[in-house]
Amino acid sequence: MKINHNLAVSESGFLFNPGTGESFTVNPIGAEIIAMLRNGKSRTEIIDSITQLYQVDRNSFEKDLQDFNGILKTYNLLEKDE
Amino acid sequence: MEKKHYERPHIVRLDAGMPGKSGLRSELPPTTHIDGVAVAELIEKYGSPLFVLSEKTIRNTYQKAYKAFSTRYPKVQFAWSYKTNYLSAVCNIFHQEGSWAEVVSGFEYEKAIASGVDPKKIIFNGPAKTREELVLATENGSLIHIDHLDELYMLVEVAESTSQKPRVAIRVNMDTGIYPMWDRFGFNYENGQAWDALNKIMHSGKLELMGLHTHIGTFIMSANAYAVAASKLAELARSLQQKFNHQLKYIDLGGGFASKNTLKGSYLPGSDTNPTFNEYAEAISSALINSHFTPGELPLLILETGRALIDESGYILSTVIANKRMSGGRRATIIDAGVNLLFTSFWYQHQVTVAQGTSQYREDTSLYGPLCMNIDCIRESINLPLLNVNDHVVIHKTGAYNLTQWMQFIHLRPNVVLIDEKGEVHIVREKEKLTDVSGSELIPEHLVKINQNS
Numbered sequence: 001m002k003i004n005h006n007l008a009v010s011e012s013g014f015l016f017n018p019g020t021g022e023s024f025t026v027n028p029i030g031a032e033i034i035a036m037l038r039n040g041k042s043r044t045e046i047i048d049s050i051t052q053l054y055q056v057d058r059n060s061f062e063k064d065l066q067d068f069n070g071i072l073k074t075y076n077l078l079e080k081d082e
Numbered sequence: 083m084e085k086k087h088y089e090r091p092h093i094v095r096l097d098a099g100m101p102g103k104s105g106l107r108s109e110l111p112p113t114t115h116i117d118g119v120a121v122a123e124l125i126e127k128y129g130s131p132l133f134v135l136s137e138k139t140i141r142n143t144y145q146k147a148y149k150a151f152s153t154r155y156p157k158v159q160f161a162w163s164y165k166t167n168y169l170s171a172v173c174n175i176f177h178q179e180g181s182w183a184e185v186v187s188g189f190e191y192e193k194a195i196a197s198g199v200d201p202k203k204i205i206f207n208g209p210a211k212t213r214e215e216l217v218l219a220t221e222n223g224s225l226i227h228i229d230h231l232d233e234l235y236m237l238v239e240v241a242e243s244t245s246q247k248p249r250v251a252i253r254v255n256m257d258t259g260i261y262p263m264w265d266r267f268g269f270n271y272e273n274g275q276a277w278d279a280l281n282k283i284m285h286s287g288k289l290e291l292m293g294l295h296t297h298i299g300t301f302i303m304s305a306n307a308y309a310v311a312a313s314k315l316a317e318l319a320r321s322l323q324q325k326f327n328h329q330l331k332y333i334d335l336g337g338g339f340a341s342k343n344t345l346k347g348s349y350l351p352g353s354d355t356n357p358t359f360n361e362y363a364e365a366i367s368s369a370l371i372n373s374h375f376t377p378g379e380l381p382l383l384i385l386e387t388g389r390a391l392i393d394e395s396g397y398i399l400s401t402v403i404a405n406k407r408m409s410g411g412r413r414a415t416i417i418d419a420g421v422n423l424l425f426t427s428f429w430y431q432h433q434v435t436v437a438q439g440t441s442q443y444r445e446d447t448s449l450y451g452p453l454c455m456n457i458d459c460i461r462e463s464i465n466l467p468l469l470n471v472n473d474h475v476v477i478h479k480t481g482a483y484n485l486t487q488w489m490q491f492i493h494l495r496p497n498v499v500l501i502d503e504k505g506e507v508h509i510v511r512e513k514e515k516l517t518d519v520s521g522s523e524l525i526p527e528h529l530v531k532i533n534q535n536s
Contacts, residue, residue, distance in 0.1 A: 015093070029089055029092075030091035055085045055086065068091040070407065071411070072093065074411055
């Protein structure tokens, strides 16, 4: 799960893909996940981090992360080998 | 350190462009309380899903409707349409407010009698009355609205056998300029069936002709259609007066007023576009007052409005069971209330709000119920906040027809509670148990044992 390194991401959750010219908004948890992906964090590290910070159990977040990953793929925001 | 509130991760592509023909998306605030009672507490105490009725809204709506008519017309009487919602608590609120009962079957007739309604204040409509029911209604002096000639002839026989004069009206169907024209109930005005039936009644001498009735359709978006109907009934009344010197006691315009729900396919919400009670009242009252009736002759105006009087007072509280993605990427959310409870979702875009605070993020969502049936869709497309499992949602304007047309199908039916005017919560129908469903079943002797151990 590697994020496209060309993406421009603002702190307020605005995301721009210079490769396609598309813009996105992302909610705060989504922005945190993208920031962690940009920093090369693994899936397990992301799950550990979010479940420590937020009121969510591991199973629920794993499911949501998988869904989020799917959407990032659909929007072509992940590296091609993903 | 206290953990922060969780919202599932969400990303959406920005599409710059003009608003569509439906305008910009609307955002509704959360519904955390109903009549001052917390939604979360209601679900915790009475379970989910849960039907909630607001007594305050029922009474306010009735009073608003009555005022709209009584300030424009001298003699007005509402008759509560039992089929719209025949929970005894609901019927009794309307009866306390002064409504008569309008019933369409022997079962509903019995229910009204059991609730203590004066039989003379029960209007018996419907196309399928049995001889026994007609005898009972005749002996009780109820108002029988004749649907077809077979019923008329049967009533003449009943009159002869009971030596009593049934108090009757005929149901008249007509072209009021709207589509579809309902012509399956009663006798047609334009082709002379109605006048023919009235002549038969008057010549028989066995029936006491009290009034004329029409039910032009349902969810009528044009108040003027009622003006046309009132004018046509007034013309029939004039013909009766001229030919038989017979003065009618009442004209009954039936029901069909639209509630504030939004029909599927509408661009604008029903709360903005559907006629108000004042508009219906103005159209009907003006048509009758401007007809041939002199002030002293004006008949009682009866209204059998159901939907518009009760829809807004009903809510379904429901809980999120799961979130998933459809094959095309669309968000789907499954809740524990489906079309088994919400029959009206087949024709309304029911307003759905969340019951807890959310962020500003929204997602286009398909909202499904819990049934293992493809038809179980509450909203095909609705902008909802990012719901988590166990979050609560509130479905609005569910008071009409759902508590009579709901089905025990796959799931047992839930509790129904009424919040009274003081904010006290009362169960008015208990949730079903397995024995409510299987208790009336009988198993033949050879099918009692199923030999699962062999």
